[in-house]
Amino acid sequence: MKTKILQVLRQNQDSYVSGQELCGELGVSRTAVWKYIKQLKEAGYEIAAVQNRGYRLVSVPDILSQSEVASRLHTKWLGHDIRYYDELDSTNMEAKRIAEEAGTDGWHGTVVVADKQTAGRGRRGRTWSSPVGTGLFFSVLLKPEINPGNASMLTLVKGMAAVKGIAEVTGLSPQIKWPNDIVIHGKKIVGILTEMSAQIDYVNHIVVGTGINVHQTEFPEEIAGKASSLRLEMQAEGKEESISRAQLLGAVLKYFEQYYEIYLQTEDLSALKEEYQTMLVNCGRTVRVLDPLGEYEGKAMGIDCRGELLVERDGEVCRVSAGEVSVRGIYGYV
Numbered sequence: 001m002k003t004k005i006l007q008v009l010r011q012n013q014d015s016y017v018s019g020q021e022l023c024g025e026l027g028v029s030r031t032a033v034w035k036y037i038k039q040l041k042e043a044g045y046e047i048a049a050v051q052n053r054g055y056r057l058v059s060v061p062d063i064l065s066q067s068e069v070a071s072r073l074h075t076k077w078l079g080h081d082i083r084y085y086d087e088l089d090s091t092n093m094e095a096k097r098i099a100e101e102a103g104t105d106g107w108h109g110t111v112v113v114a115d116k117q118t119a120g121r122g123r124r125g126r127t128w129s130s131p132v133g134t135g136l137f138f139s140v141l142l143k144p145e146i147n148p149g150n151a152s153m154l155t156l157v158k159g160m161a162a163v164k165g166i167a168e169v170t171g172l173s174p175q176i177k178w179p180n181d182i183v184i185h186g187k188k189i190v191g192i193l194t195e196m197s198a199q200i201d202y203v204n205h206i207v208v209g210t211g212i213n214v215h216q217t218e219f220p221e222e223i224a225g226k227a228s229s230l231r232l233e234m235q236a237e238g239k240e241e242s243i244s245r246a247q248l249l250g251a252v253l254k255y256f257e258q259y260y261e262i263y264l265q266t267e268d269l270s271a272l273k274e275e276y277q278t279m280l281v282n283c284g285r286t287v288r289v290l291d292p293l294g295e296y297e298g299k300a301m302g303i304d305c306r307g308e309l310l311v312e313r314d315g316e317v318c319r320v321s322a323g324e325v326s327v328r329g330i331y332g333y334v
């Protein structure tokens, strides 16, 4: 009910919506409308109420409650089940628990989001700093009918969605550092961790977790030199810095659903490759490939249909697979 009220008020942000109109839209009494408006005000929404005119949404708190996120969703199926928590160990772990505890179906498309993570997980066993109210920490739970060997490309699909969502909401120009870090002005803003439970030819579940640095103004010492936040980068560009994490989540989910459906048609990136390459910060740059079998330098040329990075080395094109090696710029992180 609160979701619907927020949607109606947001559609009419510059005008008043009468109590009667809200009652009609929601199919409830005026007293019920008043009760929900009171709850929204208690949650931090500023709602003007003027006799004979009705209600007007004046300002919205930066919260990720179920009703705030749901009122920002523009998807067909993704995120229609939103599980919000003030605090979690890790949204990836919670998504896995949901899949494991709830049986084989009914949870495809569920999104788990938390305001704080106490054990945020990064790639390669690292941690992901997740202090309260600072970032957008969420995981998408999926059960695609795909060959498990094709699942890792979903991380690149998610990277594309993050680029588009961030650009739409902030006006910034994020880029992808292959395979899936999102950077702005050379600093990391987004990390993506995809985890899968599968049998040899069957996916039990896939969790695609995303951490977006939104409001942070400082970072742990070990990452301070290479990490940044949307707020800091908007400040640097002289942009107005008020960012709604719920709006950002809605935008990223909208693009993820679109790209995911395209990916599913072929189970690879053949229809997305070109667009991915336009987002790729490494394209045409000299990179250092940190291959455990021997590091080397080459020129990044783009990706192939499976998301492998094409690196030209001594006139020969090598295919670099994301699971095995990482890539650095020769002058630093990018």
Ligand code: BTN
Residues within 6 Å of the ligand: 089, 090, 091, 092, 093, 117, 119, 120, 121, 122, 123, 124, 126, 128, 136, 137, 138, 139, 181, 190, 191, 192, 193, 209, 210, 211, 212
């Ligand atoms: C990376 O190392 O770059 C990946 C970081 C992924 C962090 C996100 S935050 C939401 C989700 N839950 C986790 O525990 N990790 C991912």
